[in-house]
Amino acid sequence: MTKKTIYIAGLGLIGGSLALGIKRDHPHYKIMGYNRSDQSRAIALERQIVDEATADFREFAPLADVIILAVPIKKTIEFIKILAELELKENVIITDAGSTKYEIVRAAEHYLKDKAVQFVGSHPMAGSHKSGAIAADVNLFENAYYIFSPSCLTKANTISELQDLLSGLHARYVEIDAAEHDCVTSQISHFPHIMASSLMEQAGDFSESHEMIKHFAAGGFRDMTRIAESEPGMWTSILLTNQEAILDRIENFKQRLDDISDWIKAKDEKTIWEFFNRGRQIRKNMEIHKRAGVDSFYDIYVDVPDEEDVILEILELLRGTSLVNVHINEENREDIHGILQISFKTAKDLAHAKQMIESYTDYQVFIN
Incomplete structure (x- = not known):
């Protein structure tokens, strides 16, 4: 049995969850980790997320068969430069977990071009409101898209080897050009964060x-602005490493707002109605309700009475089910389905919850 050494730089939510997923299908692999924080390293070792940990990024790199850079974008590029100076294993696979791809891939192609290494950009499209090694979750990437962006250093078997390494994540793998990745995510991820803030x-x-x-x-305002609570440093880096695509989306949206303003001034009822109808139809045709990206969860809504212990009663019914979040919609409920909102990671968990609540209570249950 081949035993590989995997080096993960960054033992936060993403890096820690990657390590757990690798261990699930490859328990004999040795996983080594880097993190600047003493606390994160201690937690990662205590939870057996990694076998060894260091505060010196250079220490474990020469020992690795695969290096995963699960750190912020600027730090990823900095570490690529450092890797270019080290004696690494021949044909070591190097990849990352950044939210933008073009600048990272371009940096790898430039700084690693004279080394016998393989590089492919990666973007695991999953996340959580939690952070740090303490939040690492083996199921974080289940059914989420895991994107690979090849480089000129990507060989014929590089991506298939990574897919085998990451099989325990239970993710859905997609291959896309780095520039196209940044263009697409500027619309469905980066620009929405600008809008929310x-x-x-x-x-x-x-x-x-x-x-x-x-x-x-x-209600709707809460749902549209939830992502405004995201970490500012990460989103600053994303905007500054995907400037052209994001600026294009901003200019495009400005024009759309101007058009809507003109229709309202003209009291153009027909055009306004068509505007809302197009938006509704486009959303229905998208895979919005499928588990396919960052924070894409399955929600169930339960209309419950304002009585003592009702919430505890429902949670007891769902004991053993993997919950993502529980939210009580106490005030304005004009455009939501129920006072208790429960989020799940999988459709299976949602279906089980619906069946249990409907079988053992008389509360109305809605799926959005």
Whole structure:
């Protein structure tokens, strides 16, 4: 049995979860980890996420058959430069976990071009509101897209070898050009984060003279702005490493807002109706409700009475089921289905929850 050494730089949510997934299908592989934080290294060792850990990135790199850079984008490029200076194993596979791909792939092709290594860009499209090694979850990537962006250093078997290494993640693998990846994610990930933070800033300013906004901001507004709570440093790096595509989306959206403004001024009822109808139809045709990306979960809504122990009763029914989040919609419920919102990682868990709640209670259950 071949025993490989895997080196994961960055033992946070993503790096730690990758390590657990690798261990699930390849328990005989040796997993070594880097993290600057003493606490993260201690947690990773205590939870047996890694077999050994270091605070010196250079230490374990020459020992590795596969190196995974699960650190912020700028740090990823910095580590690629360091790897170019080290004596690495011949044909070592190097990959990353960054949210943008073009600049990382370009850096690898430039700095590693004279080394006998393989490089492919990667983007595991999954996440959580939790962070750090303590939040590492072997099921984090289940059914999520795991994107590979080849480089000129990618060989015929590089991606298939990585797929075998990562088989325990139970992810869905997709291969896409780095530039196209950044173009697509600028629309469905990067620009929405800009919109969410912009809406929060606008609402914050508006609430200074309209205090009730703080009480009525629920339902659709809550769902649209949830991602505004994301980590600022990560999103600053994403915007600055995907400038052209993101600026294009911003300019495009400005024009769309101008068009809508003109229709409202003209009281063009027909065009406004068609605008909302197109949006509805496009959303219905997209794979929005499938598990396919960052924070894409399965939600169930339960109409429950305002009585003591009701929430505990439902949670007891779901004992042993993997929950992502539980949210109580207490105030404005105009555009949501139920007061109790429970999120699951898989459709199987959602179906089980629906069956249990409907079988043992008389509460109404809705799936959105």
